[in-house]
Amino acid sequence: MRDEITVLSGNANRALAESICRQLGIALCRCNVDRFPDGEIDVKVSDDLRGRDVFIVQPTSPPVNDHLLELLLMIDTCRRASADRITAVIPVFGYARKDRKDEGRVPISAKLVANMICVAGTDRVLTIDLHAAQIQGFFDIPVDHLYAKPVLIQHFRDIKVDRPVIVAPDMGGLKRARAWAESLEAEVAIVDKRRIDPTKVDWEHIIGEVSGRDALIIDDMIATGGSVAQAVRIAREHGAQRVFVGATHAVFCGNAIEKLTECRPDGVVVTDTIRPPPGPLPEVFHYRSVAPLLSRAIAAIHRRESVSALFEDGRKRS
Ligand code: R5P
Numbered sequence: 001m002r003d004e005i006t007v008l009s010g011n012a013n014r015a016l017a018e019s020i021c022r023q024l025g026i027a028l029c030r031c032n033v034d035r036f037p038d039g040e041i042d043v044k045v046s047d048d049l050r051g052r053d054v055f056i057v058q059p060t061s062p063p064v065n066d067h068l069l070e071l072l073l074m075i076d077t078c079r080r081a082s083a084d085r086i087t088a089v090i091p092v093f094g095y096a097r098k099d100r101k102d103e104g105r106v107p108i109s110a111k112l113v114a115n116m117i118c119v120a121g122t123d124r125v126l127t128i129d130l131h132a133a134q135i136q137g138f139f140d141i142p143v144d145h146l147y148a149k150p151v152l153i154q155h156f157r158d159i160k161v162d163r164p165v166i167v168a169p170d171m172g173g174l175k176r177a178r179a180w181a182e183s184l185e186a187e188v189a190i191v192d193k194r195r196i197d198p199t200k201v202d203w204e205h206i207i208g209e210v211s212g213r214d215a216l217i218i219d220d221m222i223a224t225g226g227s228v229a230q231a232v233r234i235a236r237e238h239g240a241q242r243v244f245v246g247a248t249h250a251v252f253c254g255n256a257i258e259k260l261t262e263c264r265p266d267g268v269v270v271t272d273t274i275r276p277p278p279g280p281l282p283e284v285f286h287y288r289s290v291a292p293l294l295s296r297a298i299a300a301i302h303r304r305e306s307v308s309a310l311f312e313d314g315r316k317r318s
Pocket of ligand 1: 223
């Protein structure tokens with residue numbers, strides 16, 4: 001393999017790919033991902049890929065189908081151009097919610113998508129905060145699973161939160177909340193959330209003490225914003241001093257930003273795994289970049305060094 005890293009980007013988050021390249025001190029590979037008049041995707045890479053260690057940066061964020069197919073076609077392009085090794089850098093892995101057959105006659109979408117990425121010709125996957133960590137096992141190739149926790153925690157350290165309590169917006173977020181609590185030497189609370197259908201949830205109460213403390217509501221993603229907006233209201237009703245939200249993947253579907261702004265959090269911090277929406281956001285919203293984390297991981301993979309050594313604490317990483 002030639003001793004050079006080549007980074008390609010589709011259309012999902014070119015700004016993140018450029019930022020990774022700046023950190024690595026290299027130029028982004030020249031690659032156009034366009035559309036034919038009928039909407040089919042057309043990929044053309046202008047730089048030589050033969051023998052290269054290629055990293056394709058493409059979150060499968062909304063519109064997920066377009067971004068996924070761009071990724072698959074880019075992998076195929078690199079494979080046919082004799083790249084030596086292809087790593088799919090998928091900062092957010094779409095279709096992750098359906099990771100098991102929890103009722104009859106439904107797909108396991110995450111498994112099918114993992115199969116498609118492998119079959120296209122990927123050698124490795126690099127991703128951040130999978131919706132469920134076990135999705136790693138859906139790939140029969142190495143997966144480096146990073147956690148944005150150190151990036152988000154640094155934000156809360158910088159703004160000096162006071163007597164923080166980490167709030168999981170649902171039972172599924174408890175493990176993540178515990179890991180955060182350990183890093184911040186904080187306690188944990190849980191919002192008792194019950195999902196009625198994909199767009200509707202019902203809440204009852206909060207388990208744990210938030211009164212007089214800074215509540216940090218932590219989630220892997222903000223989609224419609226319903227889960228965290230309601231958690232903000234409940235934490236405030238239970239006497240929290242200030243209420244902050246931290247999430248890795250800012251999907252921000254529909255009116256999520258308005259919904260979040262209306263519940264008046266003291267701050268919302270997310271990462272740039274997904275390209276931020278155009279135009280200015282209300283001032284409570286803050287973006288922290290995962291580019292330094294991804295560029296260090298890419299450099300480590302390229303040098304065949306440990307990726308787990310990148311984390312502040314090797315025990316509880318989520
Ligand atoms: C749930 O399992 C996830 O961790 C998130 O809480 C959820 O997907 C967020 O969705 P929404 O923003 O639509 O409430």
